[in-house]
Amino acid sequence: MELRVLNYFVAVAQEGNMTHAAQKLLISQPALSRQIADLEDELGVKLFSRKSRRLTLTPAGQYLLEQAKEILALTAKTKSNLESSSFISGDLTxxxxxxxxxxxxxxxxxAVIKEHPTVKIHLLSGDYSYAERKLTNGTVDFAVIIGDAPTPNYASLTLPEKDTWGVLMNTSDALVKQEMITPQDLAGRxxxxxxxxxxxxxxxxxxxxxxxxxxxxxxxNLNFNGTLLVKNNAALMLTLDNLVNTSPGSGVTFRKLAPQLQYPIKVVWKREVSLSPVAELFLKLLKESIF
Incomplete structure (x- = not known):
């Protein structure tokens, strides 16, 4: 598979229409259709099905779209870092x-972007499995892992901060009167x-x-939507401290658990893989902030 053809495939998948994709790519519609047909022949699967004049992805097409986006993102990131390897620039993800x-x-x-304004920062939010997958396939430089998950295949740096578990609740909840929440307090809730x-x-x-x-x-997976349930007084939420606005008027408040339960925080990266200049600088400054 050529990168050019993967770009064509992604454009068709996003547009859902061969003519619109061809206009976006500045090529003829017959040429684009032929490239997609050749790709399907090469892979031995159908990537699209036609429904009501719109192209929709087959299960194989959906899988290829996810992989193609990762491949193209990694290619662009690698190209950017190589082009700027003589000075601190490129992408930090x-x-x-x-x-x-x-x-x-x-x-x-x-500190990095103030000193080197041509650096581009990409912050991707997700839980442990998401961050690990992105790190494994090479589309991010670093992953921030929260918790005791083993990281034997990665180099890591443990931050001095720890995340503390607790319960987020509506300010009208009876548990607001307590300083800390015990397992017994959650019974029946x-x-x-x-x-x-x-x-x-x-x-x-x-x-x-x-x-x-x-x-x-x-x-x-992320706090925002769960917090809305808490504001509606529909549930309590087990979450980490300092992640939700609990100021007066927010409608929610937080209480730590007893006995206390904490998570370590680690920054991890691929072992024995050369980091780009900007990634090296980030890691150097991060270590200096700790030691």
Whole structure:
């Protein structure tokens, strides 16, 4: 597969129409149709089906679209870094979940872009599995991992900050009167849990005998939408401290857990892989901010 043809395929998938894609790409519609047909022949699968004059992706086409975007993004990033390797420029890409440790990282990023204004920053938000996948396929320079997940295949740097678990609740909830929340307090309550916490069984030991008495109504990956449920007084939410605005008038407040439950924060990158000049600078400044 040629990169040029992958670009053609992505354009057709995004437009859902061969004529519109051809106009966007500045090539003829018959030539574009032939390139897509040749790609399907090469791969031995159908990538599109036609429904109501619109091209829709088949399951194979959807898979190729996801992979093609990753390949094209990695290609563009590599090209940019190679073209600017003689000075500090290019792209710095970081995948991260929501964490108090991001303030330190953003302080370092701010120092980089102030000193080197041609640097382009790309911040991708997602949980552990998302950040690890992006790091593995090479489309990010660094991933910020929150929690005790093992990282044997990566080099890592542990930040001094720690994320502390607690409960986000509506300010009208009776639990607001308590300074900290115990497992017993959650018995019989509707609770929204972090998907990452579910994957790593974060609360299994903490809840102890109360595990089966909590009504877990679902999960979230990032805080914003879950916070809306809390504001509607529909559920409590297990989340990390300092991620949600709990100022007067916000409608929500936060209480830490007892016994306390904390997460370490690590910045990880591929071991034995040469970093670009801007990634090297970021890592140097991050280490200097800690040691």
């Amino acid at each position: 970081i995948a991260a979940g929501e964490s108090i440790g991001m303030q330190r990282i953003m302080n370092v990023v701010s 509707s609770v929204l849990n972090s998907q990452q916490a579910v994957n790593f069984h974060t609360f299994q030991n903490w809840l102890g005998n109360y595990k089966e008495k909590v009504n877990f109504i679902g999960t979230y």
